[in-house]
Amino acid sequence: MSHQPYEELIFEDEVLPAEKTRFLQAHLEDCLRCRELSDAWHGARLGLMDPEVSEPTHGFVTRWQARQAERRRQAARSQVSWVLSLALLGSGFLAWPIALEVYSLLEAPAAVGSAVIREILSLGLACRLAGQFMRALLVEATAQLPVTAWLGIGLALLGFVLAWALSLYRFAFQPVE
Amino acid sequence: MKVVEGTSEAVWIERARQGDDGAFANLVGAYQAPVYNLCFRLLGDGYEAEDAAQETFLKAYKNLSRYDPDRPFVNWLLKIASNHSIDRLRRRGTRPVTDLEEAEHLPDTSAGPEAALALEERRRRIWRTLRKLSPKDRTLIVLRYWYDYTYEDMAAALSLSSGAVKSRLHRARMTLAQEWREREGVPVRLGGTQDEPSAV
Numbered sequence: 001m002s003h004q005p006y007e008e009l010i011f012e013d014e015v016l017p018a019e020k021t022r023f024l025q026a027h028l029e030d031c032l033r034c035r036e037l038s039d040a041w042h043g044a045r046l047g048l049m050d051p052e053v054s055e056p057t058h059g060f061v062t063r064w065q066a067r068q069a070e071r072r073r074q075a076a077r078s079q080v081s082w083v084l085s086l087a088l089l090g091s092g093f094l095a096w097p098i099a100l101e102v103y104s105l106l107e108a109p110a111a112v113g114s115a116v117i118r119e120i121l122s123l124g125l126a127c128r129l130a131g132q133f134m135r136a137l138l139v140e141a142t143a144q145l146p147v148t149a150w151l152g153i154g155l156a157l158l159g160f161v162l163a164w165a166l167s168l169y170r171f172a173f174q175p176v177e
Numbered sequence: 178m179k180v181v182e183g184t185s186e187a188v189w190i191e192r193a194r195q196g197d198d199g200a201f202a203n204l205v206g207a208y209q210a211p212v213y214n215l216c217f218r219l220l221g222d223g224y225e226a227e228d229a230a231q232e233t234f235l236k237a238y239k240n241l242s243r244y245d246p247d248r249p250f251v252n253w254l255l256k257i258a259s260n261h262s263i264d265r266l267r268r269r270g271t272r273p274v275t276d277l278e279e280a281e282h283l284p285d286t287s288a289g290p291e292a293a294l295a296l297e298e299r300r301r302r303i304w305r306t307l308r309k310l311s312p313k314d315r316t317l318i319v320l321r322y323w324y325d326y327t328y329e330d331m332a333a334a335l336s337l338s339s340g341a342v343k344s345r346l347h348r349a350r351m352t353l354a355q356e357w358r359e360r361e362g363v364p365v366r367l368g369g370t371q372d373e374p375s376a377v
Contacts, residue, residue, distance in 0.1 A: 011350045013321075040358035041350060047303030047357070048322040050296070053210060054217040056227055060209045061202050067231055068198065068238070 003034055010038045080172050186250055194241050205234050208251055212258045218319045219262040221304055229265060233258040256334040259316045266312035306356040314349035317342065
């Protein structure tokens with residue numbers, strides 16, 4: 001026979017109606033298995049009625065706040081690591097063609113000196129040309145632009161620099177929420 | 178609506194959602210006991226329960242945007258706590274934990290030393306019995322008998338169907354009864370044996 005309906009009555013948490021109680025009692029008188037189950041369950045149920053509430057030790061909130069702050073620091077550190085790793089990776093990609101160039105130069109050591117001198121000379125020439133160009137531009141711009149325009153340009157440049165610095169700071173150090 | 182230190186819980190939640198750490202700290206203070214108690218009941222170890230409760234609040238704060246204000250906040254917290262504790266129990270596997278078993282509580286002698294000892298013995302025995310259950314079944318029993326959860330609440334907390342909750346609870350109660358009986362030295366019969374003389 002199936003004991004399932006009686007087990008459900010034994011495990012019922014609410015008080016049983018009189019009719020169901022009689023029905024169960026009649027079965028328990030005849031069925032040793034269900035009687036043992038009923039006794040055991042009532043014993044276990046008493047153990048489950050323990051009203052004691054365990055509480056954390058004093059200072060739980062403070063410890064939580066400390067843990068929260070530590071997690072934020074960890075997140076910030078991780079963020080900085082990612083930024084540096086990406087920057088290194090990008091630098092690596094950029095450095096690759098340069099490294100190839102240097103390698104090819106080193107394969108012919110005699111050419112290295114002349115190549116370096118040639119590069120320095122061309123760089124100096126480029127700097128000189130750029131300086132002349134900037135000077136001419138400034139002379140021309142000074143003649144054309146009023147002082148207030150210069151002030152505006154200066155302020156705008158300063159604004160850009162500040163915005164750039166702030167963006168870098170936020171990206172690198174502000175914790176991830 | 179629960180009132181936390183004179184301010185409505187909803188206000189603290191809203192402030193915490195906007196990033197106010199202090200507001201969430203108030204919620205931690207208000208709900209530390211039920212969350213810790215659940216973790217302790219499930220894990221049976223004071224240090225692990227503290228850690229699990231702390232992690233529960235960290236997770237809750239991080240995922241506060243997912244909280245549905247139409248449901249009780251404490252239930253949402255207990256859902257996170259129970260799932261976190263279940264994960265811990267699964268990771269722990271068979272590693273023994275003896276805090277509850279090894280008389281972490283000082284016996285309450287207000288009802289007399291004999292009654293206190295009996296209560297303590299019953300606590301240890303129920304803990305040993307609970308350890309025989311799977312993490313999810315243990316959680317169901319704890320939520321049902323210590324937190325008065327309904328079947329629907331348990332189903333929502335553990336992402337189970339109501340039918341699964343009922344069948345799991347039935348199985349868990351059966352295991353508890355058998356273990357309880359076996360700790361008395363008499364195993365519960367599993368087969369149907371009618372008309373036999375009673376063993377009790």
